[in-house]
Amino acid sequence: xxxVTQTPRYLIKTRGQQVTLSCSPISxxxxxxxxxxxxxQGLQFLFEYFSExxxxxxxxxGRFSGRQFSNSRxxxxxSTLELGDSALYLCASSLDDLTGELFFGEGSRLTVL
Amino acid sequence: xxxxxxxxxxxSVPEGAIVSLNCTYSNSAFQYFMWYxxxxxxxxxxLMYTYSSGNKEDGRFTAxxxxxxxxxxxxxxxxxxxDSATYLCAMIAGGYNKLIFGAGTRLAVHP
Numbered sequence: 001x002x003x004v005t006q007t008p009r010y011l012i013k014t015r016g017q018q019v020t021l022s023c024s025p026i027s028x029x030x031x032x033x034x035x036x037x038x039x040x041q042g043l044q045f046l047f048e049y050f051s052e053x054x055x056x057x058x059x060x061x062g063r064f065s066g067r068q069f070s071n072s073r074x075x076x077x078x079s080t081l082e083l084g085d086s087a088l089y090l091c092a093s094s095l096d097d098l099t100g101e102l103f104f105g106e107g108s109r110l111t112v113l
Numbered sequence: 114x115x116x117x118x119x120x121x122x123x124x125s126v127p128e129g130a131i132v133s134l135n136c137t138y139s140n141s142a143f144q145y146f147m148w149y150x151x152x153x154x155x156x157x158x159x160l161m162y163t164y165s166s167g168n169k170e171d172g173r174f175t176a177x178x179x180x181x182x183x184x185x186x187x188x189x190x191x192x193x194x195x196d197s198a199t200y201l202c203a204m205i206a207g208g209y210n211k212l213i214f215g216a217g218t219r220l221a222v223h224p
Binding site: 031043050104 | 158162214
């Protein structure tokens with residue numbers, strides 16, 4: 001059974017640009033969550049999607065957005081990049097939305113110069 | 114004060130030692146408790162999952178939850194060099210997979 005796939009794995013952007021990250025969940029999983037991981041703040045929840053609907057959002061500015069498609073694949077977008085957006089962005093999929101049993105991908109490492 | 118407190122370490126132990134990793138939390142609404150293991154440059158991997166107070170054992174790993182003290186633990190018996198990783202505790206109060214993570218404890222098991 002294939003795991004969670006995230007693309008691209010590494011990318012470098014400059015301040016002011018925007019970026020789109022993609023996530024393919026485990027087959028059959030309908031919940032997709034996104035997390036940001038930095039050395040200073042650790043793992044922080046960005047948002048969660050289930051059946052194309054965003055149901056929960058963390059404390060991040062509106063520059064961070066996402067969406068989920070009918071096949072459960074998800075994308076997240078960060079506009080007007082700032083240096084502080086440099087981080088590992090992790091996608092996780094789950095069968096349900098209550099218990100927190102998440103299966104993470106390997107992440108997309110974003111560097112903003 | 115953070116909702117979940119976890120000593121970031123690093124923790125260095127010899128092979129074969131018993132390792133104890135701990136987290137405390139302040140939100141009594143947390144219901145589900147997890148331990149994730151993260152190797153360098155990899156995503157977190159779910160290691161243990163518990164719902165209620167008590168112990169749960171899986172091979173060399175034992176997870177404990179004490180809701181009255183708001184304290185969770187992970188014990189690793191007969192630690193191996195392959196256990197060297199960062200261990201993250203996580204917990205969830207409501208739905209929608211909004212996990213609150215601890216800072217992670219970096220563990221090094223040396224031969």
